[in-house]
Amino acid sequence: MKMKNEALDAKPMVRQPAQDIPLYASIDVLVAGGGPAGIGAALAAARCGASVLLVEQRGYLGGMATVSQVPAFCPYTDQMKPIIRGIGLEILEDMKRSMADEFQRDWQGRYDWVPIDAEVLKRLLDEKMAKAGVNVLYHTFLGNVLHEQGHVEAAIIHNKSGTQAVKAAIYVDATSDADIVWHAGGPLVKGGDEGELQPGTMCFVLHNLSRSTFLAHADQTGSDLRHSIREGIAAGELKVAREWAGISWLNEHTAGFNFGHVFGIDGSNADDLSRGATEGRVLVHHIVQWLRRSVPGFANAYLGTTGEQIGIRETRRIVGDYVITADDFLGCRSFPDDIARNAYFIDIHMAKPTSGMTMVHLPPGQSHGIPYRALLPVGLDNVIVAGRAISTDRATQGSTRVMPNCFAMGEAAGTAAALLTKQKRSSTRSLDVETLQRQLVHKGAWLGEEINERLRTQRSI
Ligand SMILES: Cc1cc2nc3c(=O)[nH]c(=O)nc-3n(C[C@H](O)[C@H](O)[C@H](O)COP(=O)(O)OP(=O)(O)OC[C@H]3O[C@@H](n4cnc5c(N)ncnc54)[C@H](O)[C@@H]3O)c2cc1C
Numbered sequence: 001m002k003m004k005n006e007a008l009d010a011k012p013m014v015r016q017p018a019q020d021i022p023l024y025a026s027i028d029v030l031v032a033g034g035g036p037a038g039i040g041a042a043l044a045a046a047r048c049g050a051s052v053l054l055v056e057q058r059g060y061l062g063g064m065a066t067v068s069q070v071p072a073f074c075p076y077t078d079q080m081k082p083i084i085r086g087i088g089l090e091i092l093e094d095m096k097r098s099m100a101d102e103f104q105r106d107w108q109g110r111y112d113w114v115p116i117d118a119e120v121l122k123r124l125l126d127e128k129m130a131k132a133g134v135n136v137l138y139h140t141f142l143g144n145v146l147h148e149q150g151h152v153e154a155a156i157i158h159n160k161s162g163t164q165a166v167k168a169a170i171y172v173d174a175t176s177d178a179d180i181v182w183h184a185g186g187p188l189v190k191g192g193d194e195g196e197l198q199p200g201t202m203c204f205v206l207h208n209l210s211r212s213t214f215l216a217h218a219d220q221t222g223s224d225l226r227h228s229i230r231e232g233i234a235a236g237e238l239k240v241a242r243e244w245a246g247i248s249w250l251n252e253h254t255a256g257f258n259f260g261h262v263f264g265i266d267g268s269n270a271d272d273l274s275r276g277a278t279e280g281r282v283l284v285h286h287i288v289q290w291l292r293r294s295v296p297g298f299a300n301a302y303l304g305t306t307g308e309q310i311g312i313r314e315t316r317r318i319v320g321d322y323v324i325t326a327d328d329f330l331g332c333r334s335f336p337d338d339i340a341r342n343a344y345f346i347d348i349h350m351a352k353p354t355s356g357m358t359m360v361h362l363p364p365g366q367s368h369g370i371p372y373r374a375l376l377p378v379g380l381d382n383v384i385v386a387g388r389a390i391s392t393d394r395a396t397q398g399s400t401r402v403m404p405n406c407f408a409m410g411e412a413a414g415t416a417a418a419l420l421t422k423q424k425r426s427s428t429r430s431l432d433v434e435t436l437q438r439q440l441v442h443k444g445a446w447l448g449e450e451i452n453e454r455l456r457t458q459r460s461i
Pocket of ligand 1: 032033034035036037038055056057058061062063064065067068070071072073074075140141142143174175176177179200201202203258310311312313386387388389401402403404406
């Protein structure tokens with residue numbers, strides 16, 4: 001099941017001479033990737049006492065929320081109560097507290113679809129990392145790993161200082177493309193049976209809007225944005241495949257947009273990412289022109305920013321000790337080794353302009369468990385994967401992939417890594433999972449009524 005990169009293997013080769021590489025750091029836990037999963041992992045591991053290095057290719061944290069301007073956090077609740085708690089909820093509430101009074105009033109006590117202010121988030125995350133003692137190395141790409149017999153010995157990083165190595169006891173792969181597992185030759189799958197992948201979206205932020213005009217028009221006419229989009233498509237004035245746009249208002253004049261798709265982009269392929277960037281910007285320009293002409297309140301829209309990278313919903317998934325399936329999702333299954341729970345709906349965007357969306361919701365109050373085993377790539381003993389690339393089938397990835405879940409998985413991965421290093425164990429499978437669960441519950445995570453009730457009264461270590 002190992003994923004070969006046939007396109008690369010078919011190319012002419014040059015030989016790189018053997019090279020001694022400076023050792024940049026020797027630490028307990030290396031976290032690769034500073035998105036929601038990496039943030040959760042780095043903070044949790046450092047707060048549990050581990051020495052942590054987080055490497056991130058951009059100059060800020062946040063992952064899709066900041067890199068690609070994804071404009072809102074998906075629900076933290078199961079429609080009845082918050083089920084994503086711990087570090088994820090702490091970040092949500094701290095972000096709200098850092099916003100203007102009006103935003104705080106609007107979103108107080110609300111946990112679902114909270115708009116994201118990317119600049120507030122970046123600053124807040126820097127502060128949290130510094131306070132927790134996480135060593136963050138920006139502008140640094142993890143480009144390879146040295147591994148032997150299923151054990152990662154070192155990560156190879158590239159940045160302005162050159163090529164260096166990092167040695168860690170545990171490696172948390174939060175790259176969302178499972179880069180560490182890929183370099184270590186671990187088993188991976190990508191997309192659907194025919195290689196289909198969800199499309200990318202170039203999200204963007206518009207200023208100089210009038211929310212009150214926009215909402216008043218919708219109130220008076222009963223015609224919302226979806227209606228305008230439908231009309232625009234029918235009139236041949238708007239060239240998008242789906243009659244839908246996500247708008248997240250940051251204030252009366254500024255909103256983030258998740259609007260339009262770019263098809264056929266594999267986010268683990270650099271050529272595709274480059275095409276996604278240029279095609280995405282062309283599409284955003286087209287959409288903004290249309291919004292100015294067609295939507296009341298948007299006549300003076302000013303394009304503030306597009307994502308640094310096109311937003312990517314799906315690439316590689318690891319094959320882990322357990323593969324979470326759609327049956328597990330639909331059956332709201334719990335596992336003895338649950339480290340988080342998920343209630344977000346299966347939300348698979350169409351792979352082609354002509355195919356449809358797949359959406360499957362759970363009833364209010366229902367969720368399924370995410371077992372620790374789904375974070376452990378088969379054949380690798382000191383790597384934990386958190387975030388978009390965990391071990392699921394394709395349908396379930398369409399659900400587990402969202403940011404609140406990634407925070408929770410990251411927190412579990414980081415806590416597990418810290419416990420392992422504290423116990424001087426390097427095999428992720430030697431961890432006593434109940435100890436991990438107890439630690440998570442004590443730090444505020446919700447692992448379901450049964451586990452939380454059982455472990456709440458027991459002492460953490
Ligand atoms: C268009 C779009 C809309 C979405 N809408 C929502 C929404 O409304 N709400 C929601 O909650 N979720 C939404 N999602 C899903 C969600 O944003 C992602 O699935 C989630 O951010 C994944 O988190 P992650 O931590 O696994 O990875 P990411 O957020 O992708 O972060 C990975 C980080 O790792 C870094 N990285 C990657 N490889 C390397 C490497 N080799 N070396 C160093 N750094 C590396 C990247 O730069 C990035 O910062 C959306 C996604 C897209 C694309």
